[in-house]
Amino acid sequence: MSSESFNIINIRENKLLGRRELLVEAAHINASTPTRQNVREWVSKQLGVDVSNVFIRRIKTQYGAGKSVAEIHVYNDSKLARAVEPLYILARNLGEEGKKLLEEVRKRRNERREKKRKRKK
Template structure:
């Protein structure tokens, strides 16, 4: 999976960096979590400030285009982003996972 940045702009008013990107892949379209992890590594960002808003496959080729945002702080992210977008990027841990973490 390769990520190519199409547009990178700073949105000072909302305290974030906005990215439009293209993902080239083989096989099925990568999951949002996989793309998010790659973007975190690519921009040396923290996990709690990067949101992948959309990821749409391109018909006929093994590519997808997406839109991501990197906020200046987790607090700013929670102020600006809609709840359903936050849930897509930060899903609540399942009860079994919570119990396993507490046991350790």
């Protein structure tokens, strides 16, 4: 995070889902787009929450400008986050744990398909 600077543009409270929805601007002149992990760590430090409660929805980079805008959801409870956030968002943000979660879901889905095929025969 040497040449990156972050700035919170907007914070919106979503009480129904128990989360805060943030827009964060990242300036990264002459550097690549900041990683999800860098943004998650910065947001968790700024808001004083655990990194496991912060989920990056999207990082959109402006071509040639050295600026990115990230949409972020910060949950009060990580269990609620796992219930609300789509599986692909969890996989992107959780790293190895997310990959294991995806594999587990794929395995269950294939098992259900096999059961349906057996019933049809």
